[in-house]
Amino acid sequence: xxxxxxxxxxxILILEYxxxxxxxxxxxxxxxTVQAELEQAIEKVTGENLRVIAASRTDAGVHAxxxxxxxxxxxRLSAQTLARALNYYLPEDIAVKGACQADADFNVRRHALSRxxxxxxxxxxxxxxxxxxxxYIVPYELNIKEMNKACELLxxxxxxxxxxxxxxxxxxxxxxxxxxxxxxxxxxxTFYMVANSFLPHQVRNTVGLxxxxxxxxxxxxxxxxxxxxKKPGLAGPAAPARGLCLTKVNYPIxxxxxx
Amino acid sequence: xxxxxxxxxxxILILEYxxxxxxxxxxxxxxxTVQAELEQAIEKVTGENLRVIAASRTDAGVHAxxxxxxxxxxxRLSAQTLARALNYYLPEDIAVKGACQADADFNVRRHALSRxxxxxxxxxxxxxxxxxxxxYIVPYELNIKEMNKACELLxxxxxxxxxxxxxxxxxxxxxxxxxxxxxxxxxxxTFYMVANSFLPHQVRNTVGLxxxxxxxxxxxxxxxxxxxxKKPGLAGPAAPARGLCLTKVNYPIxxxxxx
Numbered sequence: 001x002x003x004x005x006x007x008x009x010x011x012i013l014i015l016e017y018x019x020x021x022x023x024x025x026x027x028x029x030x031x032x033t034v035q036a037e038l039e040q041a042i043e044k045v046t047g048e049n050l051r052v053i054a055a056s057r058t059d060a061g062v063h064a065x066x067x068x069x070x071x072x073x074x075x076r077l078s079a080q081t082l083a084r085a086l087n088y089y090l091p092e093d094i095a096v097k098g099a100c101q102a103d104a105d106f107n108v109r110r111h112a113l114s115r116x117x118x119x120x121x122x123x124x125x126x127x128x129x130x131x132x133x134x135x136y137i138v139p140y141e142l143n144i145k146e147m148n149k150a151c152e153l154l155x156x157x158x159x160x161x162x163x164x165x166x167x168x169x170x171x172x173x174x175x176x177x178x179x180x181x182x183x184x185x186x187x188x189x190t191f192y193m194v195a196n197s198f199l200p201h202q203v204r205n206t207v208g209l210x211x212x213x214x215x216x217x218x219x220x221x222x223x224x225x226x227x228x229x230k231k232p233g234l235a236g237p238a239a240p241a242r243g244l245c246l247t248k249v250n251y252p253i254x255x256x257x258x259x
Numbered sequence: 260x261x262x263x264x265x266x267x268x269x270x271i272l273i274l275e276y277x278x279x280x281x282x283x284x285x286x287x288x289x290x291x292t293v294q295a296e297l298e299q300a301i302e303k304v305t306g307e308n309l310r311v312i313a314a315s316r317t318d319a320g321v322h323a324x325x326x327x328x329x330x331x332x333x334x335r336l337s338a339q340t341l342a343r344a345l346n347y348y349l350p351e352d353i354a355v356k357g358a359c360q361a362d363a364d365f366n367v368r369r370h371a372l373s374r375x376x377x378x379x380x381x382x383x384x385x386x387x388x389x390x391x392x393x394x395y396i397v398p399y400e401l402n403i404k405e406m407n408k409a410c411e412l413l414x415x416x417x418x419x420x421x422x423x424x425x426x427x428x429x430x431x432x433x434x435x436x437x438x439x440x441x442x443x444x445x446x447x448x449t450f451y452m453v454a455n456s457f458l459p460h461q462v463r464n465t466v467g468l469x470x471x472x473x474x475x476x477x478x479x480x481x482x483x484x485x486x487x488x489k490k491p492g493l494a495g496p497a498a499p500a501r502g503l504c505l506t507k508v509n510y511p512i513x514x515x516x517x518x
Binding site (some may be wrong): 087133259 | 275276277322324342346351352353354355356357384385386387388389391392393504518
């Protein structure tokens with residue numbers, strides 16, 4: 001029995017996916033999800049019907065370049081061999097970028113110190129077919145300086161209830177934001193946000209409110225007022241999913257992904 | 260009769276498209292092409308069944324951010340209004356980015372001084388779902404310094420027969436290359452090439468040979484030898500279309516595109 005337990009390995013994967021075809025990461029009964037594709041591929045490689053855990057449950061349409069997932073397997077394949085085999089079975093729009101083994105008690109969700117997200121906005125009066133799959137095209141100029149002033153207000157430990165989806169009541173809406181800023185490269189403006197964890201729709205509602213500020217429909221005072229009201233649904237409207245990407249999950253230990 | 264002639268306008272459009280769904284720019288009987296989509300949209304807006312002319316006939320799968328096309332219309336709509344109306348009817352993966360009016364004798368193909376192309380290569384051992392639609396993922400390191408030495412050989416007026424597709428004999432294979440270089444940003448390597456005009460498959464065959472050089476399968480001497488042999492099909496193999504993008508067409512006059 002001890003031998004049987006020892007023969008189970010905890011595998012950690014880092015994933016990139018184009019979220020457009022998926023109803024989010026998490027398994028759903030009647031819709032394609034990243035989790036379902038990954039679990040199917042794992043079953044093809046190992047013969048095991050198992051559940052994976054993700055560091056961050058990305059929403060429908062949201063992309064990832066650094067999603068982290070884990071699963072336990074009795075397969076004797078090395079993490080790298082497993083990764084390459086999974087890539088063979090995964091669809092074109094999902095890829096394993098690296099894999100490693102971890103201690104049995106390592107939990108990709110609970111042990112994550114922070115998550116990093118990027119939201120890409122392009123200011124353009126015309127559609128941009130090559131960019132529009134991974135960015136939100138906004139047909140007016142944005143006051144990036146003012147948006148960065150609002151970003152300063154977001155930093156630190158706050159009750160972000162106003163930035164949560166109005167759908168479901170949450171027990172605890174306090175989060176700690178380590179970084180929030182907008183950087184520009186020509187017409188491409190990237191909002192970068194790092195927090196210990198995020199409320200549902202928090203980044204997209206933040207971007208929605210930042211854009212209202214950037215086009216000068218609301219001022220910094222109103223931004224502060226919305227933040228302090230702590231009322232779900234007040235921020236937003238949620239910016240479209242296609243601009244959002246989970247780029248990194250940070251842990252207290254260095255995970256040495258290889259492929 | 261004079262009035263009738265005066266009422267015909269020459270319209271110039273600048274187009275962006277994601278080439279993945281199309282069998283190239285040029286009209287084909289039984290395959291979707293950018294030209295067919297554009298001519299259909301024009302017919303919906305103006306009621307006219309006409310032919311457009313493009314500055315560069317991009318191949319199947321090749322993208323554009325700066326394709327230039329022209330057509331003659333008796334529509335009284337302004338160029339900008341036409342552009343916005345066309346965008347309403349064009350599919351998601353083709354967009355008019357700007358429009359202007361030009362003299363009746365302006366020819367987007369004959370009057371072009373040069374065309375600019377970019378080819379994006381990413382060196383990565385794993386697939387990259389978010390990048391692979393607009394880049395060629397190469398699973399080994401490239402010697403970019405050596406590739407840039409070869410780029411120097413390409414500059415100037417040369418007979419580029421070895422870089423032409425082997426398919427069809429060409430009368431004149433001399434072209435003048437104004438710029439050729441590879442720039443790197445992390446794992447993204449962009450090959451940039453400007454010439455008065457290009458032979459069929461010239462950029463993709465050039466990239467194919469540059470990659471063989473970058474992975475040290477051929478040396479600079481062999482590169483020079485292939486170039487001097489002037490034999491269609493010697494360079495290559497053609498790098499995949501998805502990495503290639505027509506970025507700009509230059510004219511002796513400034514076309515003031517607006518939308």
